Amino acid sequence: MPFGEYRTWYRVSGDLSGGRPPLVVLHGGPGSTHDYLLPMCELSDTGQPVIHYDQLGNGGSTHLPDKGADFWTVRLFLDELDNLLERLGVAGGYLLFGHSWGGMLGAAHAATRPRGLRGLVIANSPASMTTWRAEMVRLRATLPREVQETLARHEAAGTTGTRSYFDAMRVFFDRYVCLVNPWPREYQASFMEMHNNPTVYYTMNGPTEFHVVGTLRDWSVEELLPSIEAPTLIISGRHDEATPETVRPFQDLIPDSRWEILENSSHLPHLEEPDRFREVLLAYLATVDGTQPGTRASDATTGS
Template structure:
């Protein structure tokens, strides 16, 4: 792993100016900004928090869900600062630390893309320093942003997200489901057929047999506190409207159910890292294919990881992301 002491941009980023909060307002809030966002339903505010200063590498983190929080990325605190990487935590509209309007008109891909663009402008990010890292739903949002605004990007990271929800559902049904004990898979499908998603038995089956295999590969009592806190803060209204009631595919009348952009990937020309994991809910072979469809792509495979591979395969995930950022910054990509 690259260390902060030998970063090639150390002339620009020292430990002193990386942790510089000399702007009085910035220091007063610890880097937190509530950014006003204009929407069809009025103006609201979204929460952001900047960590560090780097004029060349600024990474905006797009969380998953939809409707979870930036807290899924808090493990980055143990790695990115010593590498001199500036990163921005950000809760999308509807998520716990931001405003949470109760208006389903707001939960569309186009509206979220417009929100990200407003956040970019407010933070002063541009094509000379602006990277997006989006995981899961955040990967959908990252792709959609790149389709419309890639001229504003220096680099793109699509983490643990396929480019087709129908193919994702097929993978869950045909590849992952049959790996479960037969009686467990049958029970899960029965609960879903009956739309009995709130049944405690249904939730128990998912957590015991599915989530600990394909979301985060640790026993539930060993899940990181930040992950538990993130799920505790989930906004079910946004999540169910867009994703549906289960992580076992995107089901019901979820608005993302038919999302598919396979034929648009070839239009992405910015340097792109696609991350896939062996035990993920998403097909790693599809994500490897994605890395070849974009014009300048790289694939990072996490052999021990699942959906949250920044936790269960940190030894692969974190160095791979850091190397991508530094390679793009040093024109080695």
């Protein structure tokens, strides 16, 4: 689909003309791809349409490796989302599911109070990158000493692209990002897409989850959260790199919100606890599908 002079890749699962508002899936990164969230296509079996897309710069969308930091902005990705909604004809009624960075992006979108937004799911997301960076320091300190030393040595030398750094990074990922071993195929696909084309991720985030030196290092959506009117489900994992400290502002500041913690998950509960994840999400969707005035997310989801 055209997005200015570029193109956004998208995929629709289910029937957009069936009367139910589609669930638009915002992947993480920034700079990842939709692949690791593909299992959510299964929701279309229940009659829930699902829209995946690759954000500009990665996957099937236009790659722009020569663009600098002034191009890769939050505003760019908000504009891309608005373009997608309008061109697919769903801006009058839709739901958002945002994972990690996608949750922050979804919150920023929802804070503008778009008339068509029926509900918002914020999954495994921090509300503030400043808090996230502080929590990354704490989580890194739980790693074996030799792993910490390897990470610090490569970061100081600027050699974060080496196999040695990757192996040390993997220790962190296996504890706080994906508990499934070996990694599911969908997650491997997104990981390698971002590894092979790291332009957006390196520019906005940095070389890895816990070494955030990019343009988003101090970004926060906390001040926007009280403006969100959509009923909101918040999801995180008990062992998540998105720790309770990073997630809590969503529940504290979004007026109509509910927080569900999946006990046997880290950052990817849809892959780590798929049955429980599906149960929680479907219960929420049942309350906001064709939302009527007075329907609240807090009336719907099970206790954590």
